[in-house]
Amino acid sequence: SPLVEVGKEFSYKITVSNISEVEASSIEVVDALPVQIEYVRGVYTVGMLSFNSSERLLTWKIEKLLPGEVVELTVIVLATTEGSSITNSTSVSSHEHDSDYSNNESTVIHVQFSIHFPNVFTPNGDGVNDTWEITGINLFPSNSLVIVNRWGVEVFTSDNYKNDWTGGNLVEGTYFYSFKWQDDSNRNYEKTGFIHLKR
Secondary structure, three states: OOEEEOOOEEEEEEEEEOOOOOOEEEEEEEEEOOOOEEEEEEEEOOOEEEEEOOOOEEEEEEEEEOOOOEEEEEEEEEEOOOEEEEEEEEEEEOOOOOOOHHHOEEEEEEEEEOOEOOOEEOOOOOOOOOOOOOEOHHHOOOEEEEEEOOOOOEEEEEEOOOOOOOOOOOOOEEEEEEEEEEOOOOOEEEEEEEEEEOO
């Protein structure tokens, strides 16, 4: 399933084709948006679009489609919460009798993730917060981490970091990280920031 980061916008593309030999009229596309996303806007060139926020229903009404005509709607949404298999289903109907309803529905599934980089960790051996733990990196085994001190000298590097850095024998203080990762589609991400190591 495609991966989407929480807090980012992404889009669904809905394509409606009239594959019959007669004109279709009163076409209605209904999309019940999953609760883990927020509707932003729709981009389309034909018809009327409405969104009922309490029912989470997006309705796209098209007056008519000629035989062979194809129209598209791009639904732009915002990923709001994590989820491992978020399902979005869309269906289309028209006034005319349809001889094949099997191609009138479509479903897509994706994963929403968030990665959290803590600013402080306390490697003092008490079993609490003893390693610098980035939550959410288990989805991305293809990653690399570089940590430098305030003079830019590397103090720790890791390919395929597994949340196991204890600070080694470093003194207390502020360090800076660069974390890079790749998703299943070979898209690259990078996050930089600081960590306060407190013993």
